[in-house]
Each structure stands twice: as structure tokens, then as C-alpha cells.
Amino acid sequence: MKIKLNGIEFDVAAVDARTREAILGDPVIARAVWRDVYVWDATAQEGKHTGPVTQTGAIPLANGISFYVPKGDGPAKNESASKTSGERFLKALGVSSTLDVLKAMARLLGMPQKTLPKEFDALKPVASFKLKMHVEHSVLQLRNASRNLQAYLLVPGQIGFHHEIAAITDQPGYDALIEDKPELKTLTPLFLVPARSKANREMRATALMAQTRDLAAAAQGKTPEELPEALRMRIGRNQAELRMLAQVAKQAGQQTGQTRPAATTV
Numbered sequence: 001m002k003i004k005l006n007g008i009e010f011d012v013a014a015v016d017a018r019t020r021e022a023i024l025g026d027p028v029i030a031r032a033v034w035r036d037v038y039v040w041d042a043t044a045q046e047g048k049h050t051g052p053v054t055q056t057g058a059i060p061l062a063n064g065i066s067f068y069v070p071k072g073d074g075p076a077k078n079e080s081a082s083k084t085s086g087e088r089f090l091k092a093l094g095v096s097s098t099l100d101v102l103k104a105m106a107r108l109l110g111m112p113q114k115t116l117p118k119e120f121d122a123l124k125p126v127a128s129f130k131l132k133m134h135v136e137h138s139v140l141q142l143r144n145a146s147r148n149l150q151a152y153l154l155v156p157g158q159i160g161f162h163h164e165i166a167a168i169t170d171q172p173g174y175d176a177l178i179e180d181k182p183e184l185k186t187l188t189p190l191f192l193v194p195a196r197s198k199a200n201r202e203m204r205a206t207a208l209m210a211q212t213r214d215l216a217a218a219a220q221g222k223t224p225e226e227l228p229e230a231l232r233m234r235i236g237r238n239q240a241e242l243r244m245l246a247q248v249a250k251q252a253g254q255q256t257g258q259t260r261p262a263a264t265t266v
Helices: 017-024 029-033 079-093 098-109 120-122 171-180 196-217 229-253
Strands: 002-005 008-014 036-041 046-049 064-066 111-112 128-146 149-168 189-192
Touching: 002 098, 002 120, 002 196, 008 149, 017 196, 029 036, 029 046, 029 064, 029 128, 029 189, 046 189, 079 098, 079 149, 111 196, 120 128, 120 149, 120 171, 128 196, 149 196, 149 229, 171 196, 189 229, 196 229
Parallel strands: none
Antiparallel strands: 002 008, 008 128, 036 046, 036 128, 064 149, 128 149, 149 189
16 A cells, blocks of 8 residues: 655555554553543532543544654664654655644544543542543554655554543442442443545554454464453454444445545544
């Protein structure tokens, strides 16, 4: 697969597991993977978002970019080389910041949004809490060999919400609620991010198929009962996302006169 940014053509490829984990482990990127999105004050019966939201109250799910360069043969980041790589990439594209690149990627891939899930509303009368959002990204390499340009693109594919109780304001009410709905204690609603453009579908599918092969290799020789729960769940989520992407591609193939995707809400 190839894409063009400001007239420069880039090959798009999946990355290996070690590179993916190194990029997602970067402290800057990690802030986009796990973030606080909402707090609820049960005493005041008021809630507020703790990050950017749209006019309709939805959370933008932005793409990300990294100029990661490893230090030697290990996964550690070479800060100086990564900085230089980023500067060369921006200069070649004729832009002044990574924000300009991300705006171009948003035009190509779309900018999905996510409203807060309603599943936690039952807690509002009895407890103050915080909501955290986890975003699972597809990671892809953008490379132009002739110009020696490289970057890594992060495309949101799966999101989940987790809550942390800050204070229980009505203990009897909370106990009764948990007795009636024990799943609230460990509730983690998960959602797949819709793919509204061909480029978005193909990039995510490329990354997911490579990642699924890595996961299958890790699971080889083990029975379902022997697989770690985290690995089993990751395989299941990836398969679900791939099925969704395939279904969207099939539907898109049956339509004509497609237009550029607008902002999408999950």
C-alpha cells in the first residue's frame, strides 16, 4: 500500500511486535493510549470532561505519529536520532509541526469520535468516580526509501473505558447497587472504531493481520485453557476488528459515488 503526503509517496507497512511495543511505550504516545476523560462529583451531582471534546460532547479519536529510531539493536529510543528524523520528515513535507501532518492524515483517514458510554450512569447517585479511556492503535511504518524518510502512524481501532471510584457518598445505596449489578465493579465497555475511508480500512487491516500472526505464533502449541487470558482476549478483539473491517469493505464495494468521510461518532 502507498499513500501521498504533500506530493511525497510513502510505502505503508506493518511493524514487528517489538517496534510496536516500543512506540506505544514512549511516554508521549502513552498519554494518548491511556487518558482521563471524565470526572463525576456525586455530592454536587455534576460531571465534567477532562480533555478535548467536540461541540456535541464527543471525544475526538485522533491519529498519532512517531519518529521513533531505536538505540542500536535494542528497543530503547534514540532520542537524538528520533528528533533528527522528525525534523527531516517535516522539512521534506514543507510543514512546520507534526500537527500539520496529523491534519493531513485526518483528511485521509477521517477523525472518529466517541461519546461517553452510559453504562456507568448507575453509579452517579451513590459515588464520585473518574473515567479513563484506553485506545488500542494499529501501528504502521511510513517510508520513502529514496529520500530516507520514515515515520510511524498510529490509527485508533479499539477503545475501552474503565472507572475508578473516588468516593462513595451513599454506602447503603452503593452496596445495594453492586449487589444488583455486580458487573459494575469490573465493567470495561469496549468499542470498535468505524472505518469510513478505504485508506483507514486498509491500513488497519494491514497492521492487524501482522499483529494477529504474531499473536498466533505466541499461542502455538497451547490449548485454549493454557492461553493467558490477556492473549486470548487480544486475539478475540483483533479478530472482531478484522471482521468489522471486512464487512465495511464489502459494503463499500457495493456502493457508488462515495464522498470524503466526515467526522464519525462511535
